[in-house]
Amino acid sequence: MVAGSGVGNGEVLSMQPDQIESHAGGRLLLSRDGALARIIFNKPERMNAMSLDMWEALHAVLEGLAVDDSVRVVVLSGAGDKAFVSGADISEFETQRSSEDSVQRYNAISEASDAALYSFPKPTIAEIKGYCIGGGMGLAVACDFRICADDARLGITAGRLGLGYNYNGVHKLVELAGPSVAARILYAAELFPADQALAMGLVTQVVTRDVLSSTVNDLAQQIAGNAPLTVMTAKAAIRSIGSADGVPQKSDIDALVAQCFASEDYAEGRRAFTEKRKPVFKGR
Numbered sequence: 001m002v003a004g005s006g007v008g009n010g011e012v013l014s015m016q017p018d019q020i021e022s023h024a025g026g027r028l029l030l031s032r033d034g035a036l037a038r039i040i041f042n043k044p045e046r047m048n049a050m051s052l053d054m055w056e057a058l059h060a061v062l063e064g065l066a067v068d069d070s071v072r073v074v075v076l077s078g079a080g081d082k083a084f085v086s087g088a089d090i091s092e093f094e095t096q097r098s099s100e101d102s103v104q105r106y107n108a109i110s111e112a113s114d115a116a117l118y119s120f121p122k123p124t125i126a127e128i129k130g131y132c133i134g135g136g137m138g139l140a141v142a143c144d145f146r147i148c149a150d151d152a153r154l155g156i157t158a159g160r161l162g163l164g165y166n167y168n169g170v171h172k173l174v175e176l177a178g179p180s181v182a183a184r185i186l187y188a189a190e191l192f193p194a195d196q197a198l199a200m201g202l203v204t205q206v207v208t209r210d211v212l213s214s215t216v217n218d219l220a221q222q223i224a225g226n227a228p229l230t231v232m233t234a235k236a237a238i239r240s241i242g243s244a245d246g247v248p249q250k251s252d253i254d255a256l257v258a259q260c261f262a263s264e265d266y267a268e269g270r271r272a273f274t275e276k277r278k279p280v281f282k283g284r
Contacts, residue, residue, distance in 0.1 A: 023057035029079075030061050035072040035224035036217070037065055044080030049089035050135050052106060059113040062120055069283055072224040072231070074120070075216055076143060077127040078136075084128040084148075085136025087157070110135065111166060118142040118172065119239065121232050123223050127216045128152050129209055133191065141172045144235065146202065147216050149209040152194040154202060159189035177201040227265040228283035233257055 021030040029040040039061060041048040065071050078084040088110070117124065117139060126132075126140040128148035137156050140146045148154070156173075158165045165186055173182040181200045185192075194206045207215050223231060233256040240253060260266060265281045272279035 021061075023061060024051070024053040027051065028054050028057045028061065030065075032071065035070065036075065036220050037068075037071045037073070038075045038077065040077055040079055041085050042079040043089075044078075044082065046089060047083035047086035047131055048078040048080070048136070049086050050110070051089045052109060055110045055113045059109075059116050062113070062116045066121055071122065072228050072283075073123050073125065073220040075125045075127055075220055076117075076139065077216075078129070081130065083131040083133075083136070084126065084152070085133070085139055086131045087134030087136055090161075107166070111168065114138055114142055115168065118168075121235065122228075123220075123231060123235060125216055125220060127212060128154070128203070129212060131191075133157060138169050138172070141169075141176055141202075145204045145219065147205045147207065147212065147219070148194050148197070148203050149212045150194050150206050151209060152197070152203075152206075153191040154194070154197045155189070155191040156185050157189045157191070159186065225278075225281075227260070227263075227269060227279070227281045229256070229260045229263050229265055233260055 019031060022028075023030065027041070027043045029042050031038045031040070039058070041050070041054065043049060043051070043054070062074075065074055076084075114135075123145075124143040125145045125147060126143040128140060128146060129152055130149075132140055132148070132152060132154045134156055137154055140154070156165065170182060170186070173185060177185075177200055181202070184200075185202075192200065192202070194203065197203045198206045205215070233253065236256055237253045240249065264284050265279075269279050269281070
């Protein structure tokens with residue numbers, strides 16, 4: 001735990017202060033534990049609302065983790081007890097989003113970070129407790145899995161602020177839950193309890209808060225134990241099928257599949273199966 005950081009309640013409990021990277025003035029934290037990396041939105045006094053420097057830091061951190069071969073799974077969570085991310089920090093709007101130029105700059109930065117998360121090559125898990133609203137919902141939808149506590153409340157309230165919701169954000173919602181659910185979320189601008197969000201297809205799993213972190217960790221460790229090239233190839237194919245422009249293309253996926261067959265990990269997997277032992281994959 002980092003003194004004064006707001007981090008707590010089971011998050012990075014095994015980490016020492018020198019094992020936690022601080023970004024955006026401490027408002028975004030990064031920890032590593034073996035093959036698992038955890039990004040923590042750390043502004044609990046504003047329910048982890050995203051400031052512009054947090055969006056910028058998120059993009060930079062994701063770029064670094066994408067090329068870090070030791071990291072196989074990334075978990076995103078919010079500090080404190082009240083929220084995953086409660087949206088954009090509205091207190092910045094007068095200075096950061098009050099003119100046409102500033103709006104364009106803000107949107108370009110936040111949308112680039114969101115796109116970096118959606119296209120991140122490794123599995124991502126959103127660990128959600130409390131409020132997950134607006135930009136927080138966008139971040140969660142950009143992840144592969146959304147596991148939330150049973151007290152979570154999720155929604156996109158742009159309709160209450162007069163904000164337009166961008167094409168990529170709408171596309172992700174439709175891809176995840178279908179046009180009718182996307183319409184309900186965006187038109188009504190209401191907050192949905194966890195059980196209703198699960199029924200709508202917005203979240204992957206709902207658990208009690210006391211087992212949220214362990215449930216996320218168990219899934220992350222299970223994924224991290226599998227062949228990294230196989231997992232990343234599967235993610236690339238899933239993203240290609242769901243993407244608006246079909247990128248990456250089928251030929252790119254075919255090349256990744258061929259890379260898996262030619263890998264040391266495939267040979268290791270065969271040997272481990274024959275020898276009736278757990279394989280040790282190296283991602284090559």
